[in-house]
Amino acid sequence: MTELKGKSVIITGGSKGIGRETARMFIEAGARVAITGRSAEALEKTRKELETSSSSIISVVADVSKEEDCRRTVDTVIAEMGCIDILINNAGMSARGLFSESSIGLYQTLLEINFLGPVMMSRLCLEEIRRNKGSIVFISTLASLKGIPGLSHYSSSKMPLTAFSESIRGELKKDGVHISIIYVGFTGNDPDKTIYDSRGNRVPLKRGKNNLTQQDVASAIVKAVTRRKEIITLSTLGKLAAFSYRFFPRLSELVLAKQALKSPQYKEQA
Numbered sequence: 001m002t003e004l005k006g007k008s009v010i011i012t013g014g015s016k017g018i019g020r021e022t023a024r025m026f027i028e029a030g031a032r033v034a035i036t037g038r039s040a041e042a043l044e045k046t047r048k049e050l051e052t053s054s055s056s057i058i059s060v061v062a063d064v065s066k067e068e069d070c071r072r073t074v075d076t077v078i079a080e081m082g083c084i085d086i087l088i089n090n091a092g093m094s095a096r097g098l099f100s101e102s103s104i105g106l107y108q109t110l111l112e113i114n115f116l117g118p119v120m121m122s123r124l125c126l127e128e129i130r131r132n133k134g135s136i137v138f139i140s141t142l143a144s145l146k147g148i149p150g151l152s153h154y155s156s157s158k159m160p161l162t163a164f165s166e167s168i169r170g171e172l173k174k175d176g177v178h179i180s181i182i183y184v185g186f187t188g189n190d191p192d193k194t195i196y197d198s199r200g201n202r203v204p205l206k207r208g209k210n211n212l213t214q215q216d217v218a219s220a221i222v223k224a225v226t227r228r229k230e231i232i233t234l235s236t237l238g239k240l241a242a243f244s245y246r247f248f249p250r251l252s253e254l255v256l257a258k259q260a261l262k263s264p265q266y267k268e269q270a
């Protein structure tokens with residue numbers, strides 16, 4: 001078990017949703033936490049909400065898709081917290097829309113946020129995390145286990161995280177670095193959560209049923225770090241989906257395509 005007390009943790013996208021709940025749980029466990037995000041207002045609100053007399057939290061306004069912002073984040077955390085033990089690559093954006101209606105720019109934007117951002121942050125934190133035999137965690141999605149119709153941009157931007165995490169796990173195991181990837185299913189969201197539409201505009205998320213709460217996901221993230229778990233697929237439904245994708249790929253594709261054509265949720269939202 002990894003003891004979290006006093007550990008220095010970066011949580012990208014820690015101002016809202018799953019990231020904010022994860023920050024709360026790490027702080028409750030005695031860790032020192034740095035949260036990042038693009039909106040200064042949202043970050044400050046969360047920093048104030050999570051700050052107590054005994055807790056330690058800082059915030060850095062940074063866009064994970066910009067290398068200079070990632071460098072500034074890492075430099076700030078080292079300057080203010082002394083070291084980095086754990087990186088949670090949580091910042092991410094989702095999108096909805098059919099391929100035939102989607103702009104090329106949207107594919108680029110999602111790849112930069114959902115894949116290259118985590119790669120840059122992991123590279124910039126590596127020296128510190130290797131020295132401290134710490135953890136790098138990637139927050140992925142069930143939609144990366146199989147390409148989902150209506151989510152071609154989102155699925156394709158998260159799928160490379162699987163290959164990347166497997167590759168670097170093989171390289172870094174000998175150094176004691178723990179690499180984890182978590183496949184998350186539909187999770188309850190903040191009321192003001194936004195996603196991209198097919199033209200790349202940020203629009204409110206309207207979604208019906210969720211299988212997980214933000215607390216469920218946050219506690220799985222903490223467990224991944226303390227128990228040094230390498231792969232977690234969340235919820236029974238998620239495990240069932242993963243099983244069908246693996247052993248019944250053609251049937252799964254037929255079912256998913258049928259759902260996509262039927263459900264406005266896959267066309268516009270999820």
Ligand SMILES: NC(=O)c1ccc[n+]([C@@H]2O[C@H](COP(=O)([O-])OP(=O)(O)OC[C@H]3O[C@@H](n4cnc5c(N)ncnc54)[C@H](OP(=O)(O)O)[C@@H]3O)[C@@H](O)[C@H]2O)c1
Nearest residue numbers: 013015016017018037038039063064091092141184186187
């Ligand atoms: N919620 C779900 O159902 C679900 C399911 C599967 C996987 N996930 C994954 O879980 C993670 C968190 O999702 P969530 O539902 O908590 O999302 P959320 O409520 O929209 O929060 C996303 C967080 O990431 C930040 N962010 C977004 N783009 C960023 C960028 N370019 N640079 C820096 N920060 C950025 C946001 O702050 P700013 O907007 O201020 O930048 C916010 O703090 C994501 O990686 C998502 O793909 C979520």
